[in-house]
Structure formats: C-alpha cells, structure tokens
Amino acid sequence: MNTTRTARATRAKIAATAAALAAGALMLTACGGSSGGSDSSLDGTYYIKDVNGTSELGQLVVKGNTVSHHEYTCDGVYEEPDVTSTGEFNKDQTQIIWTVAGDDSRNERTGTESISTSDNTSISINGNAYVRDNSDAGKALLDAFKAKCAK
Template sequence: MNTTRTARATRTKIAVSIAALAAGSLVLTACSGSSGSARKLDGTYYVKDVNGTSELGQMVVKGNSVSHHEYTCDGVYEKPDVTSTGELNKDQSQIIWTVAGEDSRNKRTGSEPIATSDTSISISGSAYVRDNSDAGKALLDAFKVKCGK
C-alpha cells in the first residue's frame, strides 16, 4: 500500500512540475514576443537626393503605414511632387508599396528591404534620418538654405 501512495504522489508532483514548466514557458514566450517585437518606427524621416536627384525625400511612418513624398524647393512647403504609399511587413524588414505615385520618376514599386535604427531607416542604400535627430535637423536646415526659405 505504501508504494501505491508513493507512486501516486510522485506522479502528481511530476504532473504539477510539468504544468509549472509549461506555464513558465508560455509566460517567457509572451514576454519575448512583446519585447522582441519590431521597433517603434513612427515618425517622419528625410533623405537628400532622393532617387539620385537633388530633391528632398520624406517618409512618414504611422504604425504599419508608410507614405513617401518627394519635394522640390517649391513643393516642400506645399504639395509633394511625387507620393507613394505602402505598408511595413510584420517584422518591419520590408516595405510593400501598395500605391505608386503618378510621376514617372517614382521608383517605389513592389517591395524593398529596409534596415532600421533608433534614428534612421535605410531603403536600397539610402538612409532616411528622423526629422528630430541632429542629422535630420541639419538636412532640413541645409535644404531650406538651398531653397532660399
């Protein structure tokens, strides 16, 4: 009789241990999912000489939505010359362009891989810097001087 109770107690302890390990594993997985999720990219970014021109490129990220605008000196304070829209994929490693701008200079089609940091997003070798970073402020100031504004 004693061995039967011991076996039952041992099985119960093993079952409880397995359940605790499984619950711990789920908690760790959930935590890593939120902290390991994609970087918060919301904001406005700029690049000089977009698509090999002397124009200013602007990228605005809101959640997974991306809009890309190209400005000439006259257009930067009004309507952009070229606009495209797209979405970030789940892990924010690519932009999938959904609507290309009507301008023939627009190169934003299909999907493009991106690399991100706290202050920039790189697309096809061009680094777009966050507008409120030192590099972003310097770029905008230089563009304003160039445009005489």
Template sequence: MSITRTARRTRAEIAVSIAALAAGSLILTACGGSDGSSDRASKLDGTYYIKDVNGTSELGQLVVKGNAVSHHEYTCDGVYEKPGVTSTGEFNKDQSQIIWTVAGEDSRNKRTGSEPVSTSDTSISISGSPYVRDDSDAGKALLGGFKAECQK
C-alpha cells in the same frame, strides 16, 4: 444504485476538469505576448528625410504611422506644400521590407513592388538609402541645409 452514483460523480468530475482546462487556456491566452511587430512599428512612427532622393536634388520624406508608410518627394518650390510624387505602402510582418501598394503617378517614381528596409533609433534605410528622423541632429541639419539651398 452505487453504479448510478459513480457515473454521476465521474460526469461531474469530467465537467469540472473541462471547465478548469478552459479557464486555464483563457488565462494563458490573455497573458500571451504579441509578436512585437506593433511595438516595433510604434517606435518607428515619425517623419524621416533624405536629400537627393532617387538621384535628384529633391527632398524625400518618409512618414511612418504604425505599419503604414507614405513617401513624398518635394522640390524647393514645394517644400511643405503638395508633394510632386507620393507613394504609399506598408511594412511586412517583421519590418524587413516595405511593400508599396500605391505608386505615385509621376514617371520619376521608383517606389514599386517591395524594397528591403533596415532601421535604427534615428533612421530608416530603404534599399540602402538612409532616411534620418526629422527631430534628430542629422535630420535637423539635413532640413536646414535643404532650406538654405532653396533660398539661393
């Protein structure tokens, strides 16, 4: 009879231990942080511009929403209308590259494959070409200058 009580007690202790381990692992999983990529992406959300994109006199616009990226090119006649060239892509996990998933149909489009990226608070550089945030001083000056040239 004492063996039966010992076996029951041992099984009960094992069950309690397993339950405690399971609860502990759930708590640790819930407290675990993310890899930070979505935090970095949300900080980059916005609209960025570059003048003379791809060696043309066109305005390049980069729109970032999370990890999704769209790139548009505008002529003077098309600013804030339908862009002449559009490409879409996404950042890789560590945001060191943009992987272009849909290239625009225009033959001038050079947005294919992947390109290296570096970022700061006010700019995103793609393959060494800096796009400045639209609400930064540099972005406001760039847009103002482009609009002035278009009005000539």
C-alpha cells in the same frame, strides 16, 4: 508555341499572385486590431537628400504599419509633393510593400524594398538612409535644404 514566352508569362503570373496574397495578408493583419508586429517607436518623419536622383528632398512618414513616401523640390516642400507613394511594412518590418505608386513617372517606389533601422533614428531603404527629422542629422539636413531653397 514559344516556351520562353510561356515560361516568362507563368513566372509573371506567379509573382503577381504572390504579391496580391502578401498585400491581402497585410490588410487582414492591419484589420485585426493588434499591432501585428508594428513597432510604434518607428513612427515619425524621416528625410533623405537627393532621393532617387529626381528630387532635392525625400520624406518618409511612418505611422504604425503604414508608410508614405514623398519627394520634394524647392518649389513644393510645404505644399504638394512632386511624387508620392504609400505602402506597408511586412510583419517583421524588414520590407516595405508599396501598394500605391504616385502618378509621377519618376516614381521608383514600386514592388517591395528591403529596410533596416538603426536605434530608431534612421530607416534605410535598399541601403539609402533616411534620418529622423528631430535628430541632429535630420535637423542639419532640413536646415541645409531650407537654405538651398531660400536662394
């Protein structure tokens, strides 16, 4: 038996089990009725330009511990997004655990990603800053996107 292949398979099984346990723990926390570390001041809509190199606009919607990520091109910003995935914050809101990946093969929102926040005006995912829609930066980004798409 090839021990390298066995070790890889064992590590993969351990990682999958850990991810399933983490997701189950988050679901139980969400069902508990308390905020479970949720910072409702993060609730809102955030945007980023040229997300993942696959779409012109990325949208992050936060509602309690639930996060949804949408990617848009000029053709679909007010309709169905090209790419959608959903996830949840971990207990201390330092990571997003993506639980449902979109069907689009360009979707890079899988697994767990590190986040940080700045004065409730932005959320950075792996160093990429999403700005709140009603902030000056958010308004400027959306205005530029609308102008680009109007051409």
